[in-house]
Amino acid sequence: MAGLEEAWRLLDSARRVHVVSHIDLDGLAAAALLLRWARRRGLEAVHSVAGARGLYRVLRRGLQEAAGRPGTLVVVADLSPRSRSEAEAVAALLRWGQRLAWIDHHEWPPGAREALERAGAVVVHDRSHVTAEIACCVARCGGEDLELVEIARADDSCSEDPRGLAERWRLVLRHLDWEGLRRAAEALAEGDLWPDWARRIYEAEAPRYYEEIRRSTRVDRYEISGVRVAVVTPPPRASGCDVQRLGLVPGPGEVDVAVILYPRGLSIRTWGKLRADCIASRLGGGGHSHVAGAPRPSTSMGPAQVARMVANAAAGCRGL
Template structure:
């Protein structure tokens, strides 16, 4: 296939906004090979390894753990590379692959090794990442898992237990909603599991308080600003900078920069963010313009489609009156966002192959059997995916109504009992 057919960086904005990035078209087999090679390289010779989500929260955990082990990478080569990307005036070397991926881990060339290896993962690749650690780690390696929650213990039991057999320390720091069975299984296996309150802490907070180390003030500030974004507080404008930068750049670069500077990013980075935001804002506007609003149970749900920053789009839909927002992506996945009037995002996501927080969750409905399904997805701007997710909202609304009715019946019964007495 001609590379130009899957490179959307030069497409007009309207077409670019409805198609996935270049990375989507890489076969899983090739991506798995690359992931395994990167994991093997990260583990080789390391004193510790961190398996983590590659967003700002997960990578904030990496910065803390590398500080603990005195294993931070030199930041200057990364800053030089950022300035070179800006000089090229192309929006960044990874531009064509980063706008519609769930895992924003771009591959950096010639990244020096750290004594704390970084394996970028997500809920759907967690088992595989733990398998890599079990396969390539030397006995005595310390292992940390950060900012990821498994859907069930059985899916990770075998590789996790293999990791425990060879590691001196296995710790897991997170703040997501854990199924009780999964948390019990991880703890019973021997992992030091710390799960923070998802309404109060981000995973960087949890890692900061769990590590026996006196961190400098910039790391405390980094955790606070990361929390500001990750918990959708949005009081500190720097939190959006952290989130955007983590999404647009390589995981190693982000961890090195915030490890050196904390939340107060240096000028080359803020210039780079400003450069990328021009296109980002255009894509947000396209997605907001496409939105439709549906009444489901007690909620108004804003639904849209596009290659965009889902948090900002969700904010716009909620400002227009939506209790919940659904942003369907060209890749086939979707983000679900809630607020004061909707705290069941994780329940909806679990109905369609996903999970997350009460006010923010993600999913990818299992409805894509071949490329014709994806072609239909792109040309209809996610029609089937929208329908399936709205049906999940309906089921959750029905379950809540049934629960309320049952509670009402129980209260009536209790009242009758008291009257009889």
């Protein structure tokens, strides 16, 4: 991974670590691994969470604080700049010599990495690994840390981990506020992979949550310009992985693209040679080769309009 050794040197020389992570399980797991590493060495380590829209604000606050705390390393985990201009805005914050490491596995806008690196940031960007795994490589972890990486990988790929923790955490995280998300990362950092408070939330919410998905999810199918598209509309708070796990997302052989439609976003799944990340990037988003996301242009845009938009974007996205 390019930048890995540089990131390790920054981490190894830090006297204080401030992790800014995404709010999903991969981001929180990556934060937990970095917090765990720092605290094992007696370093002060703090954690902030951010969504894509709030990243600049949270990062600005963290870097401004770091300017007054020499030896602080700010690490961004599992978030990508939304645009080159946002990356340039972050780069402009590094004018007092703050140290910034950025680890991520999502698609990045052209020029964003270069803008950060010119300002002295170290970027470790590898789309073939989840961010928790990249964090593990940066911190040179092993042993018990690897179970946390497996949970993050299972959540990111919508697959099963041996203990079923990815599925359960996925539900719990959807019921937490910002403080609750930080609490989750702290529990994971301490090695408590399934704390009692999380179990209680899961047991209270799971029956109603899964029943609502089964009862309320709607599937509309279209064929536009030779592209077979299914638009799946679940309840607003449902996870795409859970909708898929319950068998409500048409799969390979049935459609070319499945779109899970949320009030503010699209979760795009493809099979074979059609690239979900390519489709998503043409719609202002990004992601991985067969699972990606993009903003929903308007809440008034219905399934038929979404299907046409996705089919048009899919042109030229085969086998890239």
